Amino acid sequence: MHVRTLVRSATATLAMTLALAGGQAVAAPSPAGDRALAPRVLTYDASASAEFKSAVDRGAAIWNESVDGVELRPVATGRRADIRILADNGWPRALPTTLGNGIVYIGRQAVVQGYDTVRISAHELGHILGLPDRKPGPCSSLMSGSSAGTACKNPYPNAAERAEVERDFGGVSVRTAEGPRDVVTAD
Structure with a gap:
């Protein structure tokens, strides 16, 4: 589960960084990407x-x-x-x-x-x-x-x-x- 956790953490960190920098963090829909990470x-x-x-x-x-x-x-x-x-x-x-x-x-x-x-x-x-x-x-x-x-x-x-x-x-x-x-x- 270490890879899923790492990917989720990196995604959350990127979203927070964009928000703090004044940018808008919008989650792009990625149903295929989510399924690929789901065990x-x-x-x-x-x-x-x-x-x-x-x-x-x-x-x-x-x-x-x-x-x-x-x-x-x-x-x-x-x-x-x-x-x-x-x-x-x-x-x-x-x-x-x-x-x-x-x-x-x-x-x-x-x-x-x-x-x-x-x-x-x-x-x-x-x-x-x-x-x-x-x-x-x-x-x-x-x-x-x-x-x-x-x-x-x-x-x-x-x-x-x-x-x-x-x-x-x-x-x-x-x-x-x-x-x-x-x-x-x-x-």
Whole structure:
């Protein structure tokens, strides 16, 4: 979201500068420009994520800090979420249905083995955002998942992972789904 914030700040600063200089600041209509800056908003429901709710919220916040094309928000009460997040006793996994939609399981088995809950959450959300596993891989790659080992606590996507999500979502307000996926990603 850093680019959107920067553009909005620069626009506001320019308008204020013109006003102070005695000029007239008039906002030119730019509906296409506004849409280009608007992220696709995806909602998530972490109400069934049990003890992992704060890790899920942090994982979503990390994606929001890292990319501009998509924004993850908690679903409003009574609404249907794009992403459902559940806790279970198995291994963490994501079941994407379409780009930006699906179910994430925060499995306790990996947590018991010592894997970081925020990294797990961000990694599994990465699958919903269209990223595949990249195993084996270094800790600097979020999508390396469990192959980075239990000592790896990095929950941030690297530059290539961020760029791939940006390409997939394109920073536009509306995008059609890529179609169903029938591949289960288990980490």
